Amino acid sequence: MATHKEVGTSDTPRTEVVISPGEAVWLCRCMKSKKYPFCDGTHKQIEGFGPVKVECGKAE
Numbered sequence: 001m002a003t004h005k006e007v008g009t010s011d012t013p014r015t016e017v018v019i020s021p022g023e024a025v026w027l028c029r030c031m032k033s034k035k036y037p038f039c040d041g042t043h044k045q046i047e048g049f050g051p052v053k054v055e056c057g058k059a060e
Ligand code: FES
Pocket: 027, 028, 029, 030, 031, 032, 033, 038, 039, 040, 041, 042, 043, 044, 049, 050, 051, 052
């Protein structure tokens, strides 16, 4: 299951997302998600924004 934590500073805020091999997540780009950094569908109320899908491939 994906996890996240704040790793930046107040001057340079950053969020680190960790996903497992074979897992995929949709990350919020509209900044309105109540589950930020993960998309919760709120972007549907904002024209021109949508999430980005991030996948971690499985090791072979
Ligand atoms: S809620 Fe922000 S992109 Fe989906």
